[in-house]
Amino acid sequence: MGRVVLVHGIAQQTMGPETLVARWLPALRDGLALAGGSLSSGEVKMAFFGDIFRPSGTRNLGEPPLTAADVTDPLDQELLLNWWAEAARVDPGVSGPAATTRLRTPFVIQRALDALSHSRFFADLADQLLVGALRQVRRYLTESDIRQRVRQRVLDTLTEDTRLVVAHSLGSVVAYEALHEVGTAYPQALITLGSPLGIRGMIFDRLTPAPQAGAGRWPAQLRTWTNIADRGDVVALVKTLAPVFPGAITDVSVHNGAKAHDVRPYLTARETGAAVRAALDRLP
Template identity: 25%
Template sequence: MRLLFIQGRSQEGRSEQELKEEWLGALNRGLSKVKKPKIAASEVAQPFYGDVLLKLSKADPANADELKRSSPEKGQDADFVKFMAEAVVELSANKSEAGNLAIHPPPTDPEYVLRTKKPAGEPLDSSDIDDMAERGVQNWSWVVATVRHLDETFPAFSEWSIGRLLRDVYLYLTEEKIRAEIDEIVEGRFTDEPTLVVSHSLGTVIAYNILRKKKRNITGFITLGSPLGIQAIRKRLEPPAVVRPDVSTWINIYDKADIVALNPLHSQSFAMFDEPIVDIAIQNGSDNRHNIKPYISDVEAVSHIHRIVSSGEHQ
């Protein structure tokens, strides 16, 4: 039984070996705590696309430095603004269990408030978002302010932010060159052997997109801190996210205080699947509640990984 780890974003400058040691080390620490045998490095593959994503995203017109648009005249700009607006409005409407804090950031663009005659702080609806997209960068300042508000409200370490995650997810979903190169790297590590896929953050979007397109010898699919519950992401999957990967077990582990993984996948996002996704809420102990190491070392994660690996060995 092989394990295939699929990383999230913000790993540029690192290496496949470094990531593999980090993920496997955390997993084995968790396995030791529940008195289960450790997994050998030879049983694990970890494709690395961090440097490729950084290089391609910098060359793309949707790249944002400190969340500022570099090419406002591009036709793609309106869709990017709409994607970001849809995502942050959805995220800001949720409640965090961290201090029972409800986030409702108001539109901060005075011209927008005046034009729509909406009181500051009143939630936006779909027509408001469509209006923002049509007006493009005129409303980018509002989106930037909302993303920054969320980043400040949900503590994050310097390498991670909601805005950058959403930017990279958008590029993967909408730019064929970026998606093709990343998919080629990840798909190159699949074999005919029975494989358990464990993915995190942006990696869950990449893994889902790859697994639903072709039948493979996959014994299980585990998503950690997945943003697939965000409607703005699901609706931009091509074809739309209505195809379940051909796996008997899909386990989604999330923290309700992880701002990009607030929504359980089965109950709200993929309830149409005949074989339901198993959603498991945990407490991720990191500062931003999104870090991979607390996710993959959690007792629920390691117990399911051990169960799937063991069942494959005994077949």
């Protein structure tokens, strides 16, 4: 049936649609239950695109692990430094880019990776995964073939039964762009979780369709759009989207604890459950 379509974010290349639904659905149901709602498994589908970023198997021992030396693209560097600055802002234990530290490395990129790996937000995440996450964002934004293939996965999952799209992280960018391509009256509701859509320069100004006069375009079929962000979410650098997407966005703040960007605390939040219930109750 697919009344609700879920769109995941970065670093899911070793997963699959069924695996991710199995992770997301209990959390989504918990949030809905807190808001007095319910949802069956048959009403939910995952728009999965992670495998597009999964390297093909080879006969050799694989590619060497990604390190700071691989962060050479200006977009990767800008995003990394923005994550670092935001992590320092929300986590007292993280020294910021301008702070004097005892780190011996002269490389700013390595300093950024070291700082993030010791922050509450990235919690001992290896450099390999951090650099890989940066690359996925950049490849989506700069490689037209990748971008279209990823968006097509969302378009292929949407049906006339779809009423609501719930999108997390980079998935919110994918969903936003895909909704402009649908060409139908559905889906009419969008919920974005931990979205980077409002980051000017890196994300916002690279959107398709392009913003006009500094304002993002509103997907024509949407009747409601709820944007939910944790104030400590480093990826969602801009927490409120209403000022940059003229329309009727409802910006909601939640508290996810230490895992500010993790999708499951977002889904278990009463605020998310209330937004899902309101969207489904309002639409036929």
